[in-house]
Amino acid sequence: MESFELSYILNELGEHRENYFQAIAPPIVQTSNFAFATVEEMRRRFQDEFGGYIYSRGLNPTVDMLRKKLAALEQTEDALALNSGASAIFLSVFPFVKQGDHIVSVQQPYSWAQKLFNDVLPRFGVHTTYVDARQAETVNAAIQENTRIIYLESPNSWDFAIQDLRAIASLAKEKNILTVIDNSYSSPCFQKPAVFGIDLVLHSATKYISGHSDTVAGVLCGPHALIKQIFNLEYLTAGTGIQPFNAWMLLRGLRTLPARLERIEKTTRMLVDAMKHHPKVEQVLFPLDPDFPQYELARKQMSGACGLFSFVVRTSDPYRIEAFCNSLKHILMAVSWGGYESLIIPRMAGMTIEEFNPDDPVHRMVRMYVGLEDADYLLGDLMQAMEHL
Numbered sequence: 001m002e003s004f005e006l007s008y009i010l011n012e013l014g015e016h017r018e019n020y021f022q023a024i025a026p027p028i029v030q031t032s033n034f035a036f037a038t039v040e041e042m043r044r045r046f047q048d049e050f051g052g053y054i055y056s057r058g059l060n061p062t063v064d065m066l067r068k069k070l071a072a073l074e075q076t077e078d079a080l081a082l083n084s085g086a087s088a089i090f091l092s093v094f095p096f097v098k099q100g101d102h103i104v105s106v107q108q109p110y111s112w113a114q115k116l117f118n119d120v121l122p123r124f125g126v127h128t129t130y131v132d133a134r135q136a137e138t139v140n141a142a143i144q145e146n147t148r149i150i151y152l153e154s155p156n157s158w159d160f161a162i163q164d165l166r167a168i169a170s171l172a173k174e175k176n177i178l179t180v181i182d183n184s185y186s187s188p189c190f191q192k193p194a195v196f197g198i199d200l201v202l203h204s205a206t207k208y209i210s211g212h213s214d215t216v217a218g219v220l221c222g223p224h225a226l227i228k229q230i231f232n233l234e235y236l237t238a239g240t241g242i243q244p245f246n247a248w249m250l251l252r253g254l255r256t257l258p259a260r261l262e263r264i265e266k267t268t269r270m271l272v273d274a275m276k277h278h279p280k281v282e283q284v285l286f287p288l289d290p291d292f293p294q295y296e297l298a299r300k301q302m303s304g305a306c307g308l309f310s311f312v313v314r315t316s317d318p319y320r321i322e323a324f325c326n327s328l329k330h331i332l333m334a335v336s337w338g339g340y341e342s343l344i345i346p347r348m349a350g351m352t353i354e355e356f357n358p359d360d361p362v363h364r365m366v367r368m369y370v371g372l373e374d375a376d377y378l379l380g381d382l383m384q385a386m387e388h389l
């Protein structure tokens with residue numbers, strides 16, 4: 001995307017300043033409902049709620065500004081803004097399956113996608129097969145007569161496993177199967193899956209789009225007909241649309257998205273490089289590192305990489321990994337990512353010390369999110385903490 005076009009989307013698209021005192025920042029239309037002048041007008045609106053304003057569980061002007069920008073960034077026809085990434089996952093799948101249907105999913109998608117596939121959908125007779133989707137052929141082989149959805153997450157946000165989006169979209173189209181991708185890692189700036197033919201693109205907007213660790217939100221982008229179908233039934237039924245104030249927070253976040261990503265990418269590459277050469281580090285996983293196993297595919301699909309990377313440390317002692325994390329002075333230990341603050345999370349936090357197996361590199365994996373702090377401030381902190389390994 002040309003940077004001229006990007007600036008137009010972020011600054012102007014969907015904004016009509018003449019309607020609100022030429023205010024530079026968009027207004028928060030904090031209303032639950034909208035009035036009609038005549039019964040006839042009301043009747044017409046009731047016939048098509050997706051065509052205008054009735055009630056803010058449906059459409060709202062502040063939310064609409066956001067929807068227009070998100071659709072344009074993802075190069076899709078339309079978008080919905082939701083109150084979490086998890087509800088974007090839910091609405092990308094639930095409307096398109098019925099009793100007896102089958103889903104093919106990437107291995108270990110985001111944890112609450114796994115909950116949906118493992119614990120919610122089986123109650124309705126919908127079953128999921130997980131596949132190592134690094135080869136499109138494996139995905140193809142898992143397709144059954146009743147497969148309705150191929151669910152992707154590329155890259156994965158722990159090991160950055162990547163799927164060939166063009167190849168999978170094309171084999172899915174042949175069989176009339178819906179393709180869905182969680183695009184949170186790349187943000188709409190660094191990867192546009194719809195261009196490769198993927199049908200629905202979702203984000204946890206909590207991460208880069210909000211960008212300040214202060215809002216939980218989600219995004220779902222796709223063709224107008226599919227978005228309208230979701231809106232008219234499951235979106236209004238579940239009532240998980242975003243609130244106007246949170247939509248405004250995302251509009252604010254979007255303005256600086258490219259600038260934040262540019263800085264984060266630069267710092268991340270520097271830290272990845274330093275960690276690769278550290279004697280206590282066995283492996284660094286970062287999709288745009290030339291040593292990454294799927295580097296060539298990453299470069300084909302992604303125009304940049306963000307602030308998440310993982311590294312496997314050399315130690316057989318889990319307490320040393322704990323000591324490393326506990327002794328960080330500036331980098332915070334927390335879930336999530338995408339904000340100003342750099343964060344770290346050791347894989348072993350999700351297991352007991354007894355379960356820790358030093359022969360499994362995954363257990364020795366630590367994920368770092370690089371934020372917007374000064375690079376040397378972060379590097380110094382990492383290096384002093386590495387002394388504890």
Ligand SMILES: *Cc1c(COP(=O)(O)O)cnc(C)c1O
Pocket residue numbers: 084085086087110157182184185203204205206207216217218336
């Ligand atoms: C955080 C996250 C989600 C879930 O989003 P919420 O906004 O927390 O509901 C989904 N996918 C990925 C890759 C995430 O990192």
